[in-house]
Amino acid sequence: MPAPAEPRRGRPGYDQAGVLAVAVAAFNEHGYDATSISVLADRLGISKSAIYHHFASKEQMLDRALGEALDELEGVIDEADASGGRAIDRLEQVLRGATRVLVDKLPYVTLLLRVRGNTEVERRALGRRRAFDRRVTDLVSEAQSERALRTDIDASVVSRLAFGMINSIVEWYRPGGREDADRLADDVIAIALDGLRMPTSNRVEELLG
Amino acid sequence: MPAPAEPRRGRPGYDQAGVLAVAVAAFNEHGYDATSISVLADRLGISKSAIYHHFASKEQMLDRALGEALDELEGVIDEADASGGRAIDRLEQVLRGATRVLVDKLPYVTLLLRVRGNTEVERRALGRRRAFDRRVTDLVSEAQSERALRTDIDASVVSRLAFGMINSIVEWYRPGGREDADRLADDVIAIALDGLRMPTSNRVEELLG
Numbered sequence: 001m002p003a004p005a006e007p008r009r010g011r012p013g014y015d016q017a018g019v020l021a022v023a024v025a026a027f028n029e030h031g032y033d034a035t036s037i038s039v040l041a042d043r044l045g046i047s048k049s050a051i052y053h054h055f056a057s058k059e060q061m062l063d064r065a066l067g068e069a070l071d072e073l074e075g076v077i078d079e080a081d082a083s084g085g086r087a088i089d090r091l092e093q094v095l096r097g098a099t100r101v102l103v104d105k106l107p108y109v110t111l112l113l114r115v116r117g118n119t120e121v122e123r124r125a126l127g128r129r130r131a132f133d134r135r136v137t138d139l140v141s142e143a144q145s146e147r148a149l150r151t152d153i154d155a156s157v158v159s160r161l162a163f164g165m166i167n168s169i170v171e172w173y174r175p176g177g178r179e180d181a182d183r184l185a186d187d188v189i190a191i192a193l194d195g196l197r198m199p200t201s202n203r204v205e206e207l208l209g
Numbered sequence: 210m211p212a213p214a215e216p217r218r219g220r221p222g223y224d225q226a227g228v229l230a231v232a233v234a235a236f237n238e239h240g241y242d243a244t245s246i247s248v249l250a251d252r253l254g255i256s257k258s259a260i261y262h263h264f265a266s267k268e269q270m271l272d273r274a275l276g277e278a279l280d281e282l283e284g285v286i287d288e289a290d291a292s293g294g295r296a297i298d299r300l301e302q303v304l305r306g307a308t309r310v311l312v313d314k315l316p317y318v319t320l321l322l323r324v325r326g327n328t329e330v331e332r333r334a335l336g337r338r339r340a341f342d343r344r345v346t347d348l349v350s351e352a353q354s355e356r357a358l359r360t361d362i363d364a365s366v367v368s369r370l371a372f373g374m375i376n377s378i379v380e381w382y383r384p385g386g387r388e389d390a391d392r393l394a395d396d397v398i399a400i401a402l403d404g405l406r407m408p409t410s411n412r413v414e415e416l417l418g
Contacts, residue, residue, distance in 0.1 A: 088406070148406065148407055149405045149406060149407055150405055150406075151407075153396045153399060154387070157388060157393075158396075158400070158405060160380075160381055161396065161397065162374075162405075164373055164375075164376070164380070165370045165371075165373045165374040165377070166373075167373070168369065168372070168373020168377065169373070178363070179363070184366075187362045187367075188370065191367070191371070191400075191401060191404070192404065193405050193406045194406055195400070195401065195403040195404030196358045196362075196371075196401055196402050196404075197358060197359075
């Protein structure tokens with residue numbers, strides 16, 4: 001006896017990830033609230049019920065989409081933690097990894113950064129963002145204790161300003177532009193850790209004290 | 210014969226600037242499109258026609274509010290240009306001044322940063338933002354030519370990342386917090402120009418080459 005066929009999931013060409021990608025693009029363009037399942041069905045050229053084969057609700061789509069970004073970002077910091085070594089090196093790994101996630105998952109991170117906490121799903125995502133921020137701040141504190149980072153700036157301000165720089169990438173980065181993810185990560189690390197100023201012999205002498 | 214009285218402008222306690230401040234808070238909280246003149250009248254406790262004494266339309270309010278932020282930001286760069294001197298010093302002045310404008314005009318800059326260009330007023334504001342960005346990029350290029358700033362990062366990427374850091378302040382800064390505008394400006398300058406890494410004797414030797 002043949003095994004029962006898998007239920008058909010949407011039109012050929014759209015798997016769950018494909019439906020989600022189109023939904024995220026629409027959420028970013030028109031806003032989550034303003035995007036109905038009917039609008040998505042039109043955009044995908046499939047029926048509403050075909051969408052419901054993939055997702056129970058619009059909120060489940062949002063949850064999955066925010067998870068795409070958050071899972072990756074948390075993965076970056078988990079990996080850095082697991083690598084051990086000096087906090088400054090782990091911090092560099094996190095800044096570099098987060099920049100790469102931003103570029104690789106641009107629409108998902110864009111959506112995440114716009115979440116304001118209006119629903120339970122959004123509040124959960126905000127909670128995960130805050131936990132991520134706390135872990136970065138702890139890493140900065142640790143690197144300050146190691147005397148690897150300057151200690152005259154509050155660790156939470158450092159982590160906010162550094163991620164302000166990284167997150168701003170969603171505002172202007174366009175795939176296929178002059179900068180790829182690795183180059184951009186180098187730029188972020190160079191500015192955040194070493195600064196833009198060209199060291200003058202003057203300043204080096206001052207540093208040598 | 211007594212001079213004709215000035216027309217009453219709204220309820221005592223609300224001059225034009227007061228009406229605008231309440232409107233900007235509402236636009237930031239609920240979105241510009243979602244905020245009607247009726248909603249504003251309720252919030253202000255005055256009639257719609259009292260609002261129309263001050264502003265011809267909601268769009269005029271938006272125009273004025275975006276102008277508040279843009280005038281100040283352009284003022285910062287005009288002043289730096291007028292001061293002459295090295296490009297690196299003018300750039301430092303612009304980064305510091307822009308951080309101060311962000312803190313002083315927080316709700317107005319928040320509104321400006323959310324503008325997406327859906328109307329003529331918004332497109333004009335975006336045009337002014339782009340012109341501002343170009344002037345900052347030119348200043349970075351000039352400082353690179355002076356050999357005062359590292360030249361291995363594209364000037365437009367530098368200006369975008371630096372302003373990404375500054376603009377992110379609207380996301381988390383709350384007036385009356387631990388950091389005041391001057392302290393925050395010092396932090397931004399310190400990170401952007403000199404970086405977070407503590408110079409080690411190792412590195413100083415490497416810099417001395």
